Amino acid sequence: MKVFFPILCLLLCAASVCAQEAPPQPVLSAVKHATDGHVWGALIFATNESEKLTGGKEPEHADLPKLHERLAKVFPYKHFEVLGQHRQDIFREYESWIVPSQDLFMKIDSKGPAENEGLNLHLQVWRRHQVLVKSDAILRKDSPLFIGGPPWKNGRLIFVVYLERT
Amino acid sequence: MKHPSEEQDIIRWIDGEMNESECATFEERLKLDPALATEAQKMRALSASLRSHLPAEIRVPHADYFNTQIEVRITQMALDEARSKHAATSWSAMFQWLTQPWFALVGAAALAVLGFFLLQPASPDDSESMILSSYTPNLRVQARTYHDHDADATVLMLDGLDAMPADKHISGVNIQRSEMEPELASTTMYDEKGAAVFMISHDSLGNPLISPEG
Amino acid sequence: MPAAASTDPGEVSDLDLVKRSQAGDTRAFDVLVTRYRGRIYAMTYHLIQNETEAWDLAQEAFIKAWRALPTFKHDAGFYTWLYRIAHNVSYDWLRKKKIQGDGEFDDERVEHRVAVGAEATPHGDLAPDTALRNAELGQRIQAAIATLSPEHRQVIVLREVEGLAYEEIAALIPCSLGTVMSRLFYARKKLQEQLHDVYETSL
Numbered sequence: 001m002k003v004f005f006p007i008l009c010l011l012l013c014a015a016s017v018c019a020q021e022a023p024p025q026p027v028l029s030a031v032k033h034a035t036d037g038h039v040w041g042a043l044i045f046a047t048n049e050s051e052k053l054t055g056g057k058e059p060e061h062a063d064l065p066k067l068h069e070r071l072a073k074v075f076p077y078k079h080f081e082v083l084g085q086h087r088q089d090i091f092r093e094y095e096s097w098i099v100p101s102q103d104l105f106m107k108i109d110s111k112g113p114a115e116n117e118g119l120n121l122h123l124q125v126w127r128r129h130q131v132l133v134k135s136d137a138i139l140r141k142d143s144p145l146f147i148g149g150p151p152w153k154n155g156r157l158i159f160v161v162y163l164e165r166t
Numbered sequence: 167m168k169h170p171s172e173e174q175d176i177i178r179w180i181d182g183e184m185n186e187s188e189c190a191t192f193e194e195r196l197k198l199d200p201a202l203a204t205e206a207q208k209m210r211a212l213s214a215s216l217r218s219h220l221p222a223e224i225r226v227p228h229a230d231y232f233n234t235q236i237e238v239r240i241t242q243m244a245l246d247e248a249r250s251k252h253a254a255t256s257w258s259a260m261f262q263w264l265t266q267p268w269f270a271l272v273g274a275a276a277l278a279v280l281g282f283f284l285l286q287p288a289s290p291d292d293s294e295s296m297i298l299s300s301y302t303p304n305l306r307v308q309a310r311t312y313h314d315h316d317a318d319a320t321v322l323m324l325d326g327l328d329a330m331p332a333d334k335h336i337s338g339v340n341i342q343r344s345e346m347e348p349e350l351a352s353t354t355m356y357d358e359k360g361a362a363v364f365m366i367s368h369d370s371l372g373n374p375l376i377s378p379e380g
Numbered sequence: 381m382p383a384a385a386s387t388d389p390g391e392v393s394d395l396d397l398v399k400r401s402q403a404g405d406t407r408a409f410d411v412l413v414t415r416y417r418g419r420i421y422a423m424t425y426h427l428i429q430n431e432t433e434a435w436d437l438a439q440e441a442f443i444k445a446w447r448a449l450p451t452f453k454h455d456a457g458f459y460t461w462l463y464r465i466a467h468n469v470s471y472d473w474l475r476k477k478k479i480q481g482d483g484e485f486d487d488e489r490v491e492h493r494v495a496v497g498a499e500a501t502p503h504g505d506l507a508p509d510t511a512l513r514n515a516e517l518g519q520r521i522q523a524a525i526a527t528l529s530p531e532h533r534q535v536i537v538l539r540e541v542e543g544l545a546y547e548e549i550a551a552l553i554p555c556s557l558g559t560v561m562s563r564l565f566y567a568r569k570k571l572q573e574q575l576h577d578v579y580e581t582s583l
Contacts, residue, residue, distance in 0.1 A: 099376065219521045221541075
C-alpha cells in the first residue's frame with residue numbers, strides 16, 4: 001500500500017504531463033469535398049555554387065527514383081535542394097492551391113479524369129501577385145512535370161508537380 | 167413582405183417602364199404612403215448610383231497583347247484546321263491505292279498488321295504527362311514544352327522571366343494538409359506537425375492573397 | 381439591345397468589317413476587337429468580379445465570335461450578337477465556379493480590397509476629396525455586387541450597366557418578365573441593405 005500510493009501518484013503525474021505535451025489536434029472539417037486526384041508539388045533551388053545553398057534537403061520522393069539525376073538531365077546544375085513542398089488533394093469543383101512557398105505557387109483546376117489514369121488540369125503558376133504562365137495539361141502517374149521558373153542567385157527555381165494518385 | 171405586384175410597381179417606376187397614367191397613379195400612392203415613398207426613393211437613388219459607378223466600358227489591361235493573343239489563337243485554329251483537312255485527304259488517297267486490283271492483297275495484309283498493333287497495350291507515350299497549351303501574359307516570357315526521355319519527365323520551360331532578387335530570402339514550407347472554407351473562399355494550410363502555416367484567400371480582383379497564420 | 385459604338389464618318393462600318401472578317405480577313409476582325417473590347421471586358425468584369433478571369437473570358441468571347449462568324453446573318457447588329465456570346469461565356473463560367481452569393485456580406489473582407497475600376501472611363505475633373513469619396517463608394521458597390529448570386533448579378537449588370545429593357549433581359553437570360561422584375565427588386569434590395577449607410581444619409 002505504501003509503495004502503491006506513490007506509484008499511483010507518479011502515474012497520474014506522468015499522464016497529466018503527457019496530456020499537456022500532446023499537440024492540439026486540429027479540428028477536421030466535417031465536409032469532404034469530391035476530389036479527382038492528389039498531387040505533390042515541390043519548389044527546388046538549383047545552383048552550381050554549393051555556398052549558395054540554403055540548407056534544404058535533396059529532392060526525393062518515394063515514387064520518383066533518382067529525382068536529383070533526372071532534374072540534372074533537364075537543368076544544367078550540380079546541386080538541387082528542396083525549399084518547400086506541398087501535398088494537396090485536387091478538388092473536383094473548387095480550385096486547389098499548391099503553395100510550397102509564398103514566393104512561387106500554383107493554382108490547379110481539375111477538368112476531370114483523362115485516359116490511362118491521368119488527370120486533365122488547368123494550372124497557373126503564380127509569383128506573388130503575378131501569373132507567370134497558364135497551361136492546360138494532362139498529368140499522369142509516374143510522369144512528373146518540371147517547370148523551369150525564374151533565375152535566383154545565379155541558379156534557378158524549379159517547380160516539380162507529380163500526381164501521386166487519382 | 168411585399169406583394170409581388172407592389173415590388174413590380176416600384177421596379178417599373180424606378181426604371182421608367184410605366185406609362186403616363188400608371189406613373190401618375192403610382193405617384194399618388196407614394197404621397198399617401200410615406201414608407202413606400204421612402205423605399206422607392208432609396209431604391210431609385212441606389213439605381214442611379216450603380217449606373218454612375220459601374221462603367222459600361224473599361225480600359226483593357228495590356229490591350230495590345232489582348233488583341234495579339236486573339237490573333238495568335240485564330241491563326242493557330244486555322245493551321246490546325248488545314249492540317250486535319252490535309253490528313254483526311256492523305257488517308258483518302260492512301261485507301262485509293264488499296265482498291266487497285268494487284269494492291270488488294272497487299273492492302274489486306276497491311277490492314278491485318280495495323281489491326282494487330284491496335285490491339286496491343288497503349289504505347290509508352292500515352293503514359294506521359296502532357297502540356298496541351300500554355301500562355302504567358304508577359305510578352306517577354308516564352309514557354310517551351312517537351313518530353314525529356316532521358317529524365318522521363320515532361321518539361322515546361324519559362325524563358326525570359328525576371329530574376330528573383332539575389333538578396334531575397336525565399337523560404338519554403340512543408341504542407342501536408344489543407345482545409346477549405348468555400349463560404350469564406352479561403353483555404354488554411356497545415357504543416358507536418360499540424361500547425362496552420364498559411365491561409366489563402368482572394369482580393370477584390372480575385373487575385374490570391376497568402377497570409378501567414380499563427 | 382446594347383448600342384453599337386457610333387462610327388465616325390471616316391470609320392469603316394461594323395457591317396463592312398464583319399463581311400470582310402467572314403471572308404477570312406483577320407485584320408478587319410482586329411478592328412472589331414479594338415472597337416468593342418472595352419465594353420466586352422467591362423461586362424465580363426462586372427459579372428465575374430475577377431480581373432484575370434474577366435480578361436481571359438473576354439478573349440474567349442471574341443474567339444468564339446470569330447468561329448461563329450459564318451452563322452452571323454446580319455439580322456441584328458454585330459455588337460448585339462457579340463454581347464450575347466460574351467454574356468453566355470461569362471455566365472456559364474460563373475455558374476460552373478459555383479460562386480456563393482446568398483450569404484451575408486462579410487465586412488472583414490472589405491479590408492483586403494484594393495482599388496477597383498481604376499481603368500474605368502474617367503468621370504472628369506473632380507476635387508480630390510470628392511474623387512476619393514467616389515472611388516471609395518465605387519469600391520463598396522463592387523464589393524456589394526460580388527456578394528450577389530450569379531442570377532442577381534446578371535440582372536443588375538444587364539439593367540444598370542447595359543441599360544437593356546426588361547424584354548431584352550428576359551430574351552437574353554432567358555426567363556419571364558416577372559422573373560426579371562423580381563430578381564431586379566431582390567438584387568437592389570440586397571445591395572441597399574449592404575450600402576444602407578450611404579443611402580440613409582443621401583435622402
